[in-house]
Amino acid sequence: MNFHFALPGAKGDPNSLAQQRSTAAELPPAHRSLSTSAAAGLASAIMSGVQIVYGETDPPLAEYRGQESFFEDESPLDLGVGYAIVLGFGAFFSVFTYALVYLDQRYNKTLITSEQFNTAGREVPIGLTASVIVSQWTWAATLLQSSNVAFQFGVSGPFWYASGATIQVLLFGILAIELKRKASKCHTVCEMVKVRWGTAAHVTFLIFCFFANIVVTSMLLLGGAATVNALTGMDIYLASFLIPWGVIAYTMAGGLKATFMASYIHTAIIFVILVVFVFSVYVKEFSSDIIYDWLEQTTSYSDEECEAIFSEDGTTDTSFFLDSDGENADGWACGPVEGNEDGSYLTMLSMGGFRFGIINIIGNFGTVFVDQSYWQSAIAAKPAAAHKGYLLGGLCWFTIPFTLATSMGLAALALQLPITAEEAGSGLVPPAVATHMFGEAGATMIAIMLFMAIVSTGSAESIAVSSLVAYDIYREYINKDATGSDILRVSRYVILGFGLFMGVLAIALFEMGLNLGWVYQFMGILIGSAVWPLWQLMTNKNTNATGAICAAWGGMVVAFIGWIATASNENDGVVNVETLSLGNAFLVGNLLALGVSFVIEQVFQYLYPADYDFSKLNDGLRLVEEDKRGLDPEDFDPAALEDARKFVMKWGVGLTLVLIIIWPILSLPAGVFTKDYFAFWVFVAIAWGFASTLIIIVLPIYEAWDSIYGVLLGIAEDIGLPIPDTWRPAAAVPLEKAGYARSSTVDEGKDAIPGQSEE
Secondary structure (H helix, E strand, C coil): CCCCCCCCCCCCCHHHHHHHHHHCCCCCHHHCCCCHHHCCCCEEEEECCEEEEEECCCCCEHHHCCCCCCCCCCCCCCHHHHHHHHHHHHHHHHHHHHHHHHHHHHHHCCCCCHHHHHHHHHCECHHHHHHHHHHHHCCHHHHHHHHHHHHHHCCHHHHHHHHHHHHHHHHHHHHHHHHHHHCCCCCCHHHHHHHHHCHHHHHHHHHHHHHHHHHHHHHHHHHHHHHHHHHHCCCHHHHHHHCCHHHHHHHHHHHHHHHHHHHHHHHHHHHHHHHHHHHHHHHHHCCHHHHHHHHHHHHHCCHHHHHHHCECCCCHHHECCCCCCCCCCCCCCCCCCCCEHHHCCCECCEHHHHHHHHHHHHHHHHHHHCCHHHHHHHHHECHHHHHHHHHHHHHHHHHHHHHHHHHHHHHHHHCCCCCCHHHHHCCCHHHHHHHHHHCHHHHHHHHHHHHHHHHHHHHHHHHHHHHHHHHHHHHHHHCCCCCHHHHHHHHHHHHHHHHHHHHHHHHHHHHCCCCHHHHHHHHHHHHHHHHHHHHHHHHCCCCCHHHHHHHHHHHHHHHHHHHHHHHHHHCCCCCCCCHHHCCCHHHHHHHHHHHHHHHHHHHHHHHCCCCCCCHHHHHCCCCCCCCCCCCCHHHHCHHHHHHHHHHHHHHHHHHHHHHHHHHHHHHHHHCECCHHHHHHHHHHHHHHHHHHHHHHHHHHHHHCHHHHHHHHHHHHHHCCCCCCHHHCCCCCCCHHHHCCCCCHHHHCCCCCCCCCCCC
16 A cells, blocks of 8 residues: 555656666665755765765755754744734634633523533533543643654654553543542542542642643643744743743633633644644655655665764764764764664664653553543533543544654654754654745644644643642632632632743743653653552542552652662763653653552552442532532433443453554564555554544534524524524523522523522
C-alpha cells in the first residue's frame, strides 16, 4: 500500500526520485541526493573526499546550510500576531462562551447554581463527554512533546506517547461508572476520600490532587510560552503571564458547562488543523514512500558526512555537529539512532522509545487518576454516558499525538531540519515543520492549535482547583454551613487566583531551567504513588486508610530517593537538573513510585482488611442545594449500571491490552519497517485521524440538537419571525420535576438559587 497522490515529476513523486537517483548515480550510495533540485542548481562542497549535495526542496536543504538552530534569533511571525493570538483569542472565546451561557440560560432556562457551576448538571451526553475528555487530555505536551519523541526515536515515539497516554482514559471509564454506582452525589474525588478514609487521608490526597493540577498547568505554560516566544518573539515571561487570562473570564462566568462548551470548539479546531497537517505531509507535499526514503537517507550518514552537512561552509573544519567531547550533544538529525534496530527511525525495536513508553504510562496514570478534572467530567456525565464517553474520548484522543507526531515529527527528521535538542525539548518540532512547509500560515496554525489546547485544559484545571478549594477546604474546614452562593463566590475567586498563580509558576520554572520534556517525565515521580490508592478507593472494599496514606507518601519518598540515587550513580555523583533527566533516572523514579505504592497498599490490605460497606459512601455525601438535576432515580437503575460496568471492564481492559501489548508485539517481527509496512502504518494514522475528526465534531452537535434548536427558535421569536406551530417542540418538562423550585426569577429566564426564591 503506497501513498502516491503527487503529479508525475512533482515533489514526492517516485518517477522524479528515479530521475534524481540517476542524476546522482556517480556519487557513493550514502551521498546520492533524492532532490528535485538536481536540475534547479545545487550547492555542493567537496572536502576531505566527502561530497554533499544540498537541495532546494529536498534534504539536506540548502536554505538551512550553516544554520545552528532552526529558529535562531528570528521569529516567523510578527510580535503583534503573538498578542493577537494570546489576548485576541482569549477575549473572543470569553465573549463567545459567555454568549453561549447566556443563550442557554435565557432560552433553555438553565440555572447557574453552585451544583450546576461545578457539575454541569450531571447530564452531559456521550459525544460532549468524549469531546471534553479529548480537550482536557490535549495538553501542550500532546501537540509538542509527542513530536519531540518522534524526533528522538522515530516511529516508536508517537506510538508509545499515544498508547501510553490513552489507556489511562480507557481504564478511568471503569472508575466513572463505579462513581455513578456508589457516589452519585459527589463533587470531588477528595470528598469520597474524606467519607471513606477520614481527615488524614483527605488532606493527603488533597495535596496530591493539587500536585497534579500544578504539574499539568506547568506543562501547559512551559510549552505554550516557549512556542509563542519562538514563533512571534513575545517575551517568554510575559507570554507565561498573559496566556492564562484567556481562561479566566469564561470559566468564572459559566463554570464547568461553559468550560465544556468552549472545549468542544477548541477540540474541533485542533482536529481540523491536525487533518490539514497530516494531509499536507503524506498526500499534498510528499508521500509515505518519500518520507521513508528520506528517513533511511538521514540515518545512512557517517559522522564525517554529518559534520559536513552541519557546518558553516560545507567543510568539516567549520562543523558544529560535534561538541568539544566529540558528542552530538545538540541532537542533530543525522546518522544512526543509538538504541534502535540497525540505527533506523523506522522500527519499534527502540530501547529509548520503550523506556519512554514505560515512563509515559506511569506518569500519565498520575495525571488522570489524581487530577480532579477527570473525576469532574465523570461526575458531570449522564450515568449512561460516563463509561462510553471515556472509551470514545480515549480512542479519539489517540490520534492526536499518534497522527500528528507521525507526520510532523517524522517529517522533521526526513527533512533534516536544523532543530537542536534544546528546541526539541521545548516542544518546537511541530512549529519548525509547520513554518518550513507553510511559512507564516503554518506558524499561525500551530500557534492557534497550541492556544486551543492551553485554554481548554487550563480552564478544566481552573475549575478543578476551584472545586477542591470550595468543597474540600472552604466547606469542609472553614464554613460547614456554606450556601450555594458562598460556594459560587469562592469558586470564582479561586479561578481568578489560580489564573494569576499559573503565570507566576511558569516564570519560576523557566528560571529553574526546566522545560516541557523534563517536567513531562518527572510527573510520575511526584504523583504516581497516589494512583493505586485512588483506584482502590472505588473498587476494593478492603483497602484501609492507613494503607492508602502510607502507599501515597511512601511511594513518593522512595521514588525521589531512587531517582536522585540513579542520577548520581550514572553521572559520577553529579546531581543537577541536567543529570536528573539523563540515562535511567526518570525510569527508575517512575517505576518505584507506582510499584512501591502498590506493594505498601497490598501489605496493609492483607494485614488489616477494612471490609467497607460502599452503601455508606453516597449517604455520607451531601448536596449544597437541593438541585437534583442529573440525579433522577430512573438513570441509576442498578441493573443498567451493572451492565455498564461489565461493558466498560470488557472494552477498557481489552483495548488497553491491544494498545500496550498486542500491537507492539505484532510490530516487532517487522524489525526495520519495509516501505509497504510503513505505508500501512501511515494509512492507519491518517484513517484514525479523519474518523476521529468526524466523530468529535458531529456527534456533540447531533446530541445537543434539541437545545440548539430551542435557542434558535427563541432568538427567532425575539426578533419577531413567525414560527409555525409544527416547528415547535413538545412541551418542556416542568422545572419542578427537575428537582428545584420555580420562582419569578426563573420564569423570567434569570439566574436563581434554588431554595432562595422570594416567599
